[in-house]
Amino acid sequence: MAARTMRAVQYAGYGGGAAALQHVEIQVPSPKKDEVLLRVEAASMNPADWKVQKGMMRPFLPSKFPFVPGEVVEVGPGVDGFKPGDKVVTWLGFALRYATTKFDGTGDPANVLITAASGGVGMFAVQLAKLGNLHVTATCGARNMELVRSLGADEVLDYKTPEGKSLKSPSGRKYDIVVHCTSSVGWSSLESNLAAHGKLVLLFAMATKEDLQFLVELVKGGKLRTVIDSRYALGKAEEAWAKSMEGHATGKIIVERDQVMDI
Template identity: 30%
Template sequence: MGIEQQSKGGPSPVPGVDPGGAATMRAAVQHRYGPPSVLEVSEVGVPLPGRGDVFVHVGAASIHPGDYFAMTGKPYLVRLAFGLRRPRHGTPGMDLAGVVEAVGKEVTTLRPGDKVFGWSAAGALAEYACVPAKNLVPMPANLSVVEAAAVPTSAMTALQALRDIAHVQPGHTVLVTGASGGVGSFAVQIAKALGAEVTGVCSTRNVELVRSLGVDHVVDYTSTDFTSTDSTRTGKRYDVIFDNVEAHPLAAVREALTPTGTLIPNSGRGGRWLGPIARIVKARVLSGFTRQHLRPFTSLGKRQDLLTLADLLAAGQVTPVIDRTYPLDEAADALRYVGAGHTQGKVVITV
């Protein structure tokens, strides 16, 4: 199978490479779309690595709203990517951290024994995962495996939105809604690292958490509406609004933008059929009639961006916020909690 392994006792069989399929592992599995109860943890065959793959012993895997949508199959639009009638991948989960057990013959960037973190197409909620080498980078020494697993998708979304879409520069004013959530908690820290003056929007219970992330200002949305024209408004306009909640109409949010500011809508929620598509289309259309930039986007997994994040993490400029950890046996409970939409930072499953 093009796999090599190093061990103290010399070459040994690699789990998952047995052509007879005798090796098994524990994994969260679903055979149909539905609520978290469709998940069960059972023994399955270990995956077979390819020549360009890395075979990872998973230590932890994080989950985010996208995993919840992929599990439920709602909005129905997600089924175009994950399978029309049933999930194409039986084991969910993308973001992971762990130890390299073996590498394919074409892999030169990593070796057995390396501690790594990154993302896969699916299959992270398992004891082992096969991941393309280009999707993994060495784990910063100052991070635990739980912290590292929390990073990939959410932090890359925040980095690409602020750096590549909004082009945040030193001195810019940036407002982040959902500042205590998975993407938001990374976004406020990355915006600060880019030199911006940062305002985080959150509920009363999360004010101290958001303040601890280094923001310049905190808006408690239960008492202050950053879009309102009445006495509860902050009275500020922002160069960039990264809207991870989308609780306000586009027209209202635009009132809080500078005349040439950038609004990035970033929520997968919406109707049961198309999810956020209607809002995205409206933002695209409106952008052609205003000097303001309305820029919905889809983040893409990029190894170089993960390396950039690793540097920020190693320097202490970005620190993952961990809400809760669950053992693999409680994966359904973890996804149920994430689906409720009120996480403080990231939810991580330990394997």
């Protein structure tokens, strides 16, 4: 029996950007002990992807970055709790339980600054902060200010204006928490706006099963909104890659599998 194959997009070395992506046919893996095989429904194009390609994340490699939703098609020996047909979402970066564990509007009030609030992470940070009863000041580009307000931000700063560059809250409040979603703002600008015992939150990947289930329930309940910037077929992954590298996406950039790619 011939081995099953599937289409994939990959690159073989550092550098090259979108032009270095290669469309290949690879063998469909068989799940080993304690593994499951997923049929990927879609993948989000994240800055981490092209930063790996640029060599900016070498200290974290080798590693796998399975930011995907999909369906279980096979389970390996020893797997408990999953079966073919299950819809799942896999590990993703989640560092937003930074101030409170209450997301019902009854948490302790605090002032939070969220930078790059119209990006894929920032949009979720704004919504979770409001569910946690926080006063949110957010930064983004002028064209996305109304969108960020619609997600719940109390104050929105255009990052290109003098006020936005200073990061100062229009209310004059110092920030108890800064959730830093961009690398373009230096520490000196953040430090001067932090309260005496304020906290700076950097984003790292540290999700648990409980975290993911928590987010899924919020989405199901209509409490967490996902904003899609654009969608691309797998055959146009290079365009999605280039779009992400431009750094001006509003929400998530999605690459979807072709319907003929069933395994």
